[in-house]
Amino acid sequence: MSARAELPAPRTPAASPDLTFFNASPEERTALLARLVTLPPLPLAERIGGGGDALTEALLDAAKADDKARLAGLLAEALDLAPATGRRIVADESGQALAVAARVLGLSLAILSRMLFRLHPATGRSAGEMTRLAEMFDSLPVGSAQNLVAQWRGARRARNERVEDAPPIRSYAVARPAPLATGETEGQRERG
Numbered sequence: 001m002s003a004r005a006e007l008p009a010p011r012t013p014a015a016s017p018d019l020t021f022f023n024a025s026p027e028e029r030t031a032l033l034a035r036l037v038t039l040p041p042l043p044l045a046e047r048i049g050g051g052g053d054a055l056t057e058a059l060l061d062a063a064k065a066d067d068k069a070r071l072a073g074l075l076a077e078a079l080d081l082a083p084a085t086g087r088r089i090v091a092d093e094s095g096q097a098l099a100v101a102a103r104v105l106g107l108s109l110a111i112l113s114r115m116l117f118r119l120h121p122a123t124g125r126s127a128g129e130m131t132r133l134a135e136m137f138d139s140l141p142v143g144s145a146q147n148l149v150a151q152w153r154g155a156r157r158a159r160n161e162r163v164e165d166a167p168p169i170r171s172y173a174v175a176r177p178a179p180l181a182t183g184e185t186e187g188q189r190e191r192g
Contacts, residue, residue, distance in 0.1 A: 019085070019088070019152065020032070020151075021096075021097065021100075021148060021151075021152070022088050022092065022097065026094050026096065026132075029094075029096050030136065032148075033100075033136070033140060033144055033148070036143075036144035036147050036148055037141060037143075037144050039143075039144070039147045041143050041146075042143070042146050042147060042150055046146075046150055047146050048078070048079055048080065048104050048105070048146065048149060049106075050105055050106030051078050051105040051106065051107070055074065055078055055105065056107060056111060058074055059071060059074055059075070059107075059111075059115060060111065060114060060115065062074060063114065063115040063118040063119055064118055066118060066119075068087075068090050068091075068119065069087075071090050071115075071119070072086035072087040072089065072090040073086060074086075075089055075090065075101055078105055079101060079104060079105070079149050079152075079153075080153055081149070081152055081153055085152050085153075089101050090119065093120045093122070093123055094123065094129070094133070095112070095116045095120060095123050095129070095133050096133065096136060098112060098115065098116060098119075099112055099133055099136060099137045099140065100140065100145045100148050100149065101145075101149070102115075102137070103137065103140050103142055103145035104142065104145045104146055104149050109134055109137050109138070112133075112137065113130065116130075116133070
């Protein structure tokens with residue numbers, strides 16, 4: 001028997017996003033968020049920017065109208081998530097998933113509170129729950145929230161972008177052409 005036959009097959013990355021956060025208790029979620037601080041920042045291409053005033057108004061309008069489907073769709077689109085993950089964020093009665101999304105989108109605690117008050121009145125009206133949520137929101141670095149949303153994105157991003165499809169910035173094996181002299185055209189260079 002050769003040594004090659006004894007080696008296990010290489011593992012391939014999971015094809016589904018990491019949704020552990022949604023299955024965890026509030027205390028486990030707090031511990032998970034604390035561990036995210038140790039991760040390196042996401043590459044710029046993977047980061048989600050702020051949504052702006054138009055998105056904030058659209059989110060508030062959907063929350064006021066108690067249109068959870070629209071709110072989930074807006075969040076999924078803004079965060080580049082699967083629609084099912086957007087629905088899970090909205091369905092989370094603790095408000096922690098919505099707090100993570102709000103941090104990534106640059107929403108304030110006041111906006112988060114208004115949305116939560118409409119979506120989950122029991123949580124939104126509980127002083128204890130809102131205090132705990134405010135403490136989590138205030139202590140949550142944007143980089144940690146970005147990393148968690150990237151985990152939620154999981155296979156969606158991997159499925160849409162492959163390394164082979166990424167354009168190279170520059171090939172170092174190919175010499176750069178010499179700059180054109182002032183007034184010289186490409187045709188003059190080839191002739192001359």
